[in-house]
Amino acid sequence: MTTAVQSSRPPGTDGVWTFLFIDMIIFWMMFLSFMSERLRHVDLYAASQLRLNEFFGLANTLILLTSSWMVVEAVQAARRNEVRRVRRFLGLAWILGLAFAVDKFAEYYLKIRAGVTPAANSFYSFYFFITIVHFFHVIAGMFFIAYCRGNARLRVGSERYVTGLENVGLFWHFVDVLWIFIFPLLYLLGRR
Amino acid sequence: MDSETKRLVHIAIAWCGPVFVIGFLVFWAVLGHNVPPPNMMGMTSAQLVAEYYGKYQSEIAVGMIGSATMGMFYTPWSLLLATMLRDEDGSLGVLALIEAAGGILTGWLLAFCPAIWAACALLATSVSPDLIKAMHVMTWIIFDCTYMITTIQLLALGAYIVLNKKQAIFPAWTGWCAIAIGITFVPLVLMPFVTEGPFAVNGMWNFFFIFSIWLFAFQIPIGYFMLKEAMGHKRVARQVLSHAN
């Protein structure tokens, strides 16, 4: 079975699928690098992980999953030419992105105030590196979502708009997929 | 210059890419004992001299002088690449110029830094280890932390390829790769501050990953399509002439 509203053509464009795949390979390299380094310093990584509060990560996971759902609804609404629903769901997705950002800033603030910095040890180097790079993707996604929402009144109904929104959706879901792995990798794996 | 001569010149410059890669691998990586480089931030001056410069003095000196020569092959190659990034009206747009600027600066860096490391090797046994380490560290920080000169080259190249749907020289995936590689250099900002781990000067990310993907996902594919384009001029010239007749 498939989602409720489909267009007759595949979603998004090849260029975006290509870009996202290459970006996913970069993140896989980060994960590989992390796991390799973790092997050399298992105890250090375990002890450092305990200073991460997994409920920040849990909140961010639920936020991004919900935001992804909102974007799916927006895409389906765009396929039905429902401007108000497109704007509503994109607005909700954007607000959830903002919630992610607030949660992330709060977490970083508490870490740095407690003396946990990227140079503290290699676990924290990875923690900040991976989450900050991911965070930049979230910010970029929020810009794209806001742009699509701003254009919705004028452009919903055109295939070009729907394709553009599908591409933004692909990007946002990719951001979600990355966090789905980042959360257990950094916060939960081997947690004592 | 007639078109055939121009074509031959372009082919020769396109081959500067592989010459740079092989030359730098031989001189800088192998002779220079840089696979990986010594973890300078985690070593004392005495260790750096005893375990690296003093131990492999003549090889490093020759390797670095050779690297200073081979490094500049990167620049003509990058400038040829810029000539392939033309706008529809045939002019070199800003993205081509940024790519060229990045290529010129990167080529300079690839020659300049090895020259200093050569000096470190040649002076290793006659000046204080602290001075050797200071020169070595300063040069590595220059080498790594000016990564933006290559990042802007890659971003400009990538943006041109991705945004110009009508260009037929480089497939879209090479553009996306160039953008991704340019961004993977950013963690080099951590290099001066860490003494171990993936972001150290010899770390899995800041050495092995970024140089490998720069080589395999940028130099080789872009160099291949450049050579293909350079060698294709004669075929295109013939087609143009035959249509004109």
Next chain:
Amino acid sequence: MKLRWHSPRVVWCMLCGLTLLSVSLVEEGWHRSFASIIIVLIAAVKSRMVILHYMEANRAARHWRFLYETWNFTVTATIIIGYVLSLSGRKMV
């Protein structure tokens, strides 16, 4: 009302449920190694659901679905293998 198993809302419920399950495995103090591997496998299932049902890779060109599913498998394997090796104290590289 007929439940459409792959509707966005149902997928979201399953994703959130699996997320909460992952956290509970850690918080409830399950056997650490077992819980860690299960958590990564859960992440793989979640990721696949987002790729297929939200990104609609099941309707994209076949090579994209293949590449994205391969990525999912590779990341999962990388993390699990790395974790298992750390248990036995062996180096990965």
